[in-house]
Amino acid sequence: MNRRRSSxxxxxxxxxxxxxxxxxxxDSVLRKxxxxxxxxxxxxxxxxxxxxxxxxxxxxxxxxxxLSLAHHILNLIIFEENSFSLNxxxxxxxxxxNTLDQAVSSDLRxxxxxxxxxxxxIKAEIIKCCKLHATGNDPADILDSDLQSILQSxxxxxFSSALFANREPEHVQALKETFLTSPRWEDCLEELKQFHRQFGCGIFAxxxxxxxxxxxxxxxxxCVEQPDPITLHELVDYHDERSKVLENTMQFLKGYPANNVLLYGDRGTGKSSTVKAILNEYHPLGLRMIEIPKAFLADFPQILRILNNRSQKFILFVDDLVFGDNEENYTSLKAVLEGGLESKTSNILIYATSNRRHLVKEYFSERAGVQSANRDEEVHAGDSMQEKLSLADRFGINVVFSSPDQKxxxxxVDGIASHRRLTxxxxxxxxxxxxxxxxYNGRSARTARQFIDWIEGHLAIN
Incomplete structure (x- = not known):
């Protein structure tokens, strides 16, 4: 019986x-x-x-x-974080x-x-084992017909390949195809290494x-399953402002020194869209983006530890940045911008957007406090005021996006309409x-896009 259960x-x-x-x-599937x-x-x-x-x-x-066991196992292999993929x-x-190559080759086999x-x-093995158990003799012996019917049902x-169409990134599809067309999975070890070198592992792959x-x-x-698909080609005008950010990003991706960037100015001028379009343009070069809500800026040290020693380049994106008068989260951001004992590494930049040049609110009472004789006022009120005003200066590059004039x-409007092919x-x-x-919202790039969204739908139904 043991011999017959060798499979x-x-x-x-x-x-x-x-x-x-x-x-x-x-993994729940392999465990079951x-x-x-x-x-x-x-x-x-x-x-x-x-x-x-x-x-x-x-x-x-x-x-x-x-419903493909091979595709499921390949997903586990490709996205697994372990000693091999991390290294x-x-x-x-x-x-x-080559330290782990022999062990990994054995695992792939x-x-x-x-x-x-x-x-x-699998069902054939189940039926064979149940027959052996029922008779104790040859597995060709027949089970009770009702029991056999239950097992057969x-x-x-x-596997349906149509269900995978356009659902996976090209680099993942290519690596899977390499495995599935190879006579032996262990022969794909070098391709797996190269994949991790280029695209990383875990969620970053x-x-x-x-x-x-x-x-x-x-x-x-x-993970953001469906990032904003905005592209640089769709963004009209503001070429000079945008070119500064693009040049800095290319320096970063090529391994040269680059600066943290603050994009500030009037609302709806395309600051956030510029940052998101940069990700869509340059992610094939290893760029990744992490949006950090302002409320969680104190988690910067934890995020830096997660990203440390990874080959991908990361832009930490903080949108609509502004601090209230009693907020201390800005000290966390300041520490990262300046560099502390646990400073950010060369694979990380911070891109932030704001509608304000001065990111921390300042009050006239604070200016009065500089000359005040009130015993309740801070002695060195001027130092505190300068600290607040200096946060924006800690970004290496400041880019101003101003509201457009009518022309x-x-x-x-013309540029977006042309891109949408409106007649x-x-x-x-x-x-x-x-x-x-x-x-509506006055003249801005956002207003122009909202107008085109409306008129495109209006023309379509009239």
């Missing part, structure tokens, strides 16, 4: 032999699959238990896009490239064994945009655009 033993041994990729055993195999190895197989184990596995597996993508590797399983193969699965969030007092990075506003008389377009600006 189940092989599958279990393949999973139990994982070393570098041992963390994959915590392993529990199914363990159940089939028992001397006293209970049919109800086996059916439950199979359906527990299928319940987890059915959540996987495409491969590190700026300063802690080990020689074992994972390939599991990846080649399909529902027919356990759910199947079949999975996505390009992240938001720092907090839950139950703990901060964590959340510039209409130029932006409308220019005189009518300009007349409607100026009317829209009067009715």
């Amino acid at each position: 189940i033993n092989l599958f279990l041994l393949a999973l139990d032999s994982l070393s570098v990729y041992r963390g994959l055993l915590e 699959l392993r529990e199914l195999f363990i159940g089939l190895e028992k001397a006293d197989i209970q049919l109800r238990d086996i059916v439950n184990d199979y359906n527990d596995f299928y319940y987890e597996f059915a959540r996987c896009p495409g 491969a993508q590190a700026i300063h590797p802690s080990m020689r490239d 074992n994972l390939e064994i599991i990846a080649k399983l399909d529902s027919k193969a 356990l759910p199947d699965w079949g 999975r996505s390009i945009a992240f938001i720092w969030e907090r839950s139950e007092g703990q901060g964590y990075l959340k 510039q506003y209409l130029k932006i 409308i008389d220019q005189t009518t377009l300009h007349k409607e655009a100026l009317q829209w600006a009067l009715w």
Whole structure:
């Protein structure tokens, strides 16, 4: 009987032999699959238990896009953070490239064994084991027809490539194709290393945009599944202002010294859109972006530790930055900008937007306090005032985005309309655009885009 269960033993041994990729055993799908195999190895197989184990596995597996065990396991391999993947993508590797190669090659061999399983193969093993248990003789003996019918009706699965179309980044698809077309997965070790060198590992290989969030007092990075698709090509005018930010970003990506950037000015002028468009333009060069809400700026040290020694370049994006008179979060930002004992590394820049040149609110009473004889006033009130005013100066580059005049506003309207391929008389377009600006938020790049959104829909339904 043990000889006839050698296939189940092989599958279990393949999973139990994982070393570098041992963390994959915590995956819900592989964990349930392993529990199914363990159940089939028992001397006293209970049919109800086996059916439950199979359906527990299928319940987890059915959540996987495409219902492909091979694709699911490859996702685990590609995005796993372990000693191998972290070392491969590190700026300063802690080990020689070949230190873990033998162990990783062995893991890839074992994972390939599991990846080649399909529902027919697993159900065949279940039926064979149940026959052996029922008769104790040859597995060709026939089970009770009702029991065999139940086992045969356990759910199947079949891979659907259509479900993967346009759902994965090209670099992930390319690496998967390398594995799936290779005679042996272990032969893809170098391609896997190169993937991690170029795209990183864990969530940084999975996505390009992240938001720092907090839950139950703990901060964590959340992937942005669908980042704002705005492109530089869609942004009209403000070329001089934008060129300063682009030049600084290219210096950063090429490994040259670069500055933190503050984009400030009137609302709706395209400050935030510029930063988001930079990510969409340069993420193929290894750029990643993390948006940090102002309320969580005190978490900067934790974020810096997460990003330390990673090969990707990170822009920490703080939108609509302004501090109230009693807020102390600005000291965390100031410390990072200036550099403390735990300063940011060369793979990190801070890009912030604000509608204010002076990021910390200042009051006339503070200016009066400089000359005040009031015993309750601060003795060195001037120092505090200068500290508040100096925060913006700690950014290496300040770029001003001012509201457009009428001519510039209409130029932006024309540019967006041309990009959208709208067929409308220019005189009518300009007349409607100026009317829209009067009715709503005044002249700005945002107002121009909102107007075009309206008129495009208006033209479509009339």
